[in-house]
Amino acid sequence: MAKRYLIETFGCQMNFHDSERMAGLLEAAGYEPALEPADADVVVLNTCTVREKADDKVLSRIGEIRSEAGPGGQAPLIAVAGCLAQQDGAAMFRRARGVDVVVGTMAERRLPLLVDEALRTRSRQIDINPYDDVSFPLGMARRMDPVKAYVTIIEGCNDYCAFCVVPHTRGHERMRPKGEILEEVQEAVQSGRTEIHLLGQIVNHYQAPDDPGCDFADLLAAVDAIPGIRRVRFASPHPRHVTARLIDAMRELPHVCKHLHLPVQSGSTRVLSAMRRRHTRDEYLELVRAVKAGVAGIQLSTDMIVGFPGEADEDFADTLSLVEAVGFHSMFSFKYSERPGTLAAKRLPDDVPEGEKDRRLAALQDLQKGIQTRLHEEAVGSTVEVLIDSVSRRRETELSGRTTGNTVVNFPGNQRELGSFAMVEIERAGAHSLWGRPRSLTAPRPGPTL
Numbered sequence: 001m002a003k004r005y006l007i008e009t010f011g012c013q014m015n016f017h018d019s020e021r022m023a024g025l026l027e028a029a030g031y032e033p034a035l036e037p038a039d040a041d042v043v044v045l046n047t048c049t050v051r052e053k054a055d056d057k058v059l060s061r062i063g064e065i066r067s068e069a070g071p072g073g074q075a076p077l078i079a080v081a082g083c084l085a086q087q088d089g090a091a092m093f094r095r096a097r098g099v100d101v102v103v104g105t106m107a108e109r110r111l112p113l114l115v116d117e118a119l120r121t122r123s124r125q126i127d128i129n130p131y132d133d134v135s136f137p138l139g140m141a142r143r144m145d146p147v148k149a150y151v152t153i154i155e156g157c158n159d160y161c162a163f164c165v166v167p168h169t170r171g172h173e174r175m176r177p178k179g180e181i182l183e184e185v186q187e188a189v190q191s192g193r194t195e196i197h198l199l200g201q202i203v204n205h206y207q208a209p210d211d212p213g214c215d216f217a218d219l220l221a222a223v224d225a226i227p228g229i230r231r232v233r234f235a236s237p238h239p240r241h242v243t244a245r246l247i248d249a250m251r252e253l254p255h256v257c258k259h260l261h262l263p264v265q266s267g268s269t270r271v272l273s274a275m276r277r278r279h280t281r282d283e284y285l286e287l288v289r290a291v292k293a294g295v296a297g298i299q300l301s302t303d304m305i306v307g308f309p310g311e312a313d314e315d316f317a318d319t320l321s322l323v324e325a326v327g328f329h330s331m332f333s334f335k336y337s338e339r340p341g342t343l344a345a346k347r348l349p350d351d352v353p354e355g356e357k358d359r360r361l362a363a364l365q366d367l368q369k370g371i372q373t374r375l376h377e378e379a380v381g382s383t384v385e386v387l388i389d390s391v392s393r394r395r396e397t398e399l400s401g402r403t404t405g406n407t408v409v410n411f412p413g414n415q416r417e418l419g420s421f422a423m424v425e426i427e428r429a430g431a432h433s434l435w436g437r438p439r440s441l442t443a444p445r446p447g448p449t450l
């Protein structure tokens with residue numbers, strides 16, 4: 001009987017796609033997917049360590065999986081993969097009892113071998129070596145999303161922002177060959193996934209190793225021209241690398257979505273400098289003006305940290321005023337937490353009291369909620385095009401999709417319509433999404449088998 005695996009993913013889109021590759025690797029080695037940990041021979045926890053809370057969640061999940069086996073039940077083997085595995089290495093075995101395999105971010109291809117060996121010998125296995133290979137053969141990923149396809153274009157990062165653990169856990173920046181990226185996009189589109197997400201830590205820093213002079217704007221143009229493609233998105237760009245050519249490409253290329261996630265992290269130049277973000281508040285605001293002038297109707301989103309070491313009341317006031325000035329359509333906001341090995345953890349005391357961080361986070365989120373609600377209310381009465389990408393978990397007759405600007409729209413429909421485009425008349429707005437009534441549908445392309 002085939003052995004069975006289950007993967008649980010923590011963190012971002014990149015981790016989601018890494019899990020798709022791990023699933024593909026395990027299935028190529030003869031494993032079959034399980035629905036519950038109790039039915040699995042191995043549970044892989046693909047972890048994130050960007051924030052302290054993410055670490056804690058993984059540790060408590062390991063305990064739950066162990067206890068779910070129950071008395072007399074055969075507990076599945078537990079493999080910890082991803083950023084936490086890379087960061088902790090062998091210490092992971094001591095931090096969480098019951099971990100059998102530790103596989104680092106750059107060693108994912110070794111996962112099936114390590115799991116086989118651990119199952120065969122009932123001994124612990126580890127590989128956190130920094131393998132450099134970013135060539136992913138076609139078909140390596142088992143795609144889990146019926147509508148969207150994630151395609152890696154860059155791995156790692158060389159920027160070493162003071163708060164960020166990514167360069168430590170995902171290694172130095174490596175560019176994937178353009179030829180390979182285009183082949184993977186073609187294959188994804190042929191499988192019926194018409195929304196492509198290009199992924200990289202600084203996605204707009206791309207330079208093709210196999211096509212000198214080809215930058216991210218050129219890559220976008222090449223992806224946009226692939227027959228059958230309906231939408232192109234990308235994450236995450238760095239403000240420093242948003243060029244005039246990229247703004248032109250976002251305006252001109254018909255399939256590139258009119259949404260730009262532009263992480264700023266703080267509205268204070270003083271804090272931005274301590275964070276080593278390498279741009280000022282004014283430069284960021286100037287870039288926002290150029291993007292809005294260059295791409296009509298573009299929607300912006302961002303990441304924000306409150307309570308970074310040394311952040312004074314005036315710095316936080318600058319963050320609030322920047323948020324007001326830009327009018328982001330959405331925001332991921334967090335309290336600063338020290339991450340092991342980062343410059344901030346080594347050199348800057350975590351000196352903003354926890355209660356003050358809570359207060360600032362609540363004030364920022366309140367402000368953002370008001371801005372989102374106002375922007376969403378402006379959409380009431382208009383008709384927008386959405387790609388239907390999910391069915392409500394509570395009601396099968398409620399669908400949701402996203403506009404080109406990345407706003408979530410909910411409306412009644414049938415789950416057979418997943419993957420179609422719908423024109424939806426907006427009737428109601430909330431802080432996080434819109435509600436409306438579909439006016440017309442375009443048929444989905446032949447769907448993939450999941």
Ligand code: SF4
Binds near residue numbers: 157
């Ligand atoms: S650019 Fe992004 S991934 Fe790289 S160090 Fe800074 S925050 Fe982390």
